[in-house]
Amino acid sequence: MGEMVFRQVDLSTEEVDALEARYVPLTEAVRELVAATILSNADDDVVAEALAAVREVTAKLSASVETDHSGVNYNGAGRSWNWGNAGSGERNAIAPPIDLKTNPDGSTYADLVLGAAYEGPPGHVHGGVSALLLDHLMGVTASQMSRPTFTGTLTLRYRNPLPLGPIRVEGRVAREEGRKVFVEASITGSDGIALEADGVFITPTWSPSLEATQN
Numbered sequence: 001m002g003e004m005v006f007r008q009v010d011l012s013t014e015e016v017d018a019l020e021a022r023y024v025p026l027t028e029a030v031r032e033l034v035a036a037t038i039l040s041n042a043d044d045d046v047v048a049e050a051l052a053a054v055r056e057v058t059a060k061l062s063a064s065v066e067t068d069h070s071g072v073n074y075n076g077a078g079r080s081w082n083w084g085n086a087g088s089g090e091r092n093a094i095a096p097p098i099d100l101k102t103n104p105d106g107s108t109y110a111d112l113v114l115g116a117a118y119e120g121p122p123g124h125v126h127g128g129v130s131a132l133l134l135d136h137l138m139g140v141t142a143s144q145m146s147r148p149t150f151t152g153t154l155t156l157r158y159r160n161p162l163p164l165g166p167i168r169v170e171g172r173v174a175r176e177e178g179r180k181v182f183v184e185a186s187i188t189g190s191d192g193i194a195l196e197a198d199g200v201f202i203t204p205t206w207s208p209s210l211e212a213t214q215n
């Protein structure tokens with residue numbers, strides 16, 4: 001296996017929150033840029049102007065870059081951040097705009113709106129995007145924010161096409177067997193239930209949560 005480092009960083013939670021707050025509006029603006037790039041009917045001059053402007057701001061932002069991936073970071077207070085995560089990174093405009101909530105019983109849900117950038121079949125969500133959303137939500141559900149878990153097997157049943165627009169993703173732990181966590185989840189769209197999923201998520205042998213159980 002390649003090196004997989006969870007990095008402890010010497011920043012206070014306030015400093016992490018402030019950094020995140022600085023970039024979240026930019027991330028949202030880049031999402032709008034992605035949608036505009038898909039949908040725009042602008043003429044040659046406007047597109048050429050946009051290209052030059054985007055290249056200019058990209059060069060400015062890239063002038064201060066330290067690493068080629070953002071990684072999973074945490075501080076001494078247990079605040080973790082994973083800004084580049086493809087499923088949910090707060091600074092990742094490619095990630096679907098998911099704001100995942102956890103219920104008191106550990107089940108999870110997220111309400112989000114998927115627009116033009118997530119299209120597969122005409123007017124409908126790409127099947128891989130649905131899989132990404134489910135993988136992410138089910139992984140967080142399995143981890144219960146207290147242990148790492150990796151997707152072992154993810155089984156999806158695409159029951160109905162999922163229209164672009166508002167969707168709800170929800171999941172819960174069905175049962176656990178040793179290091180295996182079995183999670184069930186679904187996606188509902190404006191036409192009703194579109195996907196059902198079952199997943200086996202596995203706590204790796206090196207998880208600190210297992211040592212805590214054994215001690």
Ligand SMILES: CCCCCCCCCC(=O)SCCNC(=O)CCNC(=O)[C@H](O)C(C)(C)COP(=O)(O)OP(=O)(O)OC[C@H]1O[C@@H](n2cnc3c(N)ncnc32)[C@H](O)[C@@H]1OP(=O)(O)O
Pocket residue numbers: 135136138139140143145146147148149150151152153178179180200202203204205
């Ligand atoms: C707090 C923030 C949380 C954020 C969550 C984000 C969620 C994102 C989720 C992901 O996308 S993770 C990335 C995609 N997944 C991977 O990269 C995992 C790659 N695979 C592995 O690293 C290993 O194969 C794995 C850790 C999953 C299992 O390796 P082990 O060496 O620990 O498994 P082992 O062979 O010891 O088997 C342990 C048990 O799990 C079962 N098992 C192993 N691999 C399995 C598998 N792939 N599917 C189902 N079951 C599996 C195995 O049969 C056995 O069951 P029993 O105990 O009943 O005998």
